[in-house]
Amino acid sequence: MLKECDEMIDYFLSHQEKLxxxxxxxxxxxxxNGSERAKEAAIEFNQKYEEYKKLLENLR
Structure with a gap:
């Protein structure tokens, strides 16, 4: 299980440029100046992405 987690972290961090x-x-x-719904979804993704990125870097 831990090996799989390590592999997932490595995969994420190795594809970090594209992400x-x-x-x-x-x-x-x-x-x-587009759709409010699209803007909200993009902002939410940005925030979550930054959180996950920091968490994974700390786990590495």
């Missing part, structure tokens, strides 16, 4: 790029795009959505 950071996605997060940056969603930040653009959050700051765009």
């Amino acid at each position: 950071d790029a996605l997060n940056d795009r969603l930040k653009e959505v959050a700051n765009h």
Whole structure:
């Protein structure tokens, strides 16, 4: 079980560039004058992503 967790953490952190790029795009959505629903979802994703990223980096 711990090995699987370590593998998941490594996978996430090794794909961090792509996930950071996605997060940056969603930040653009959050700051765009579009749909309120899309902005709220993008903001929520950004916040959760940053939280998970910090947690995983600390677990590594």
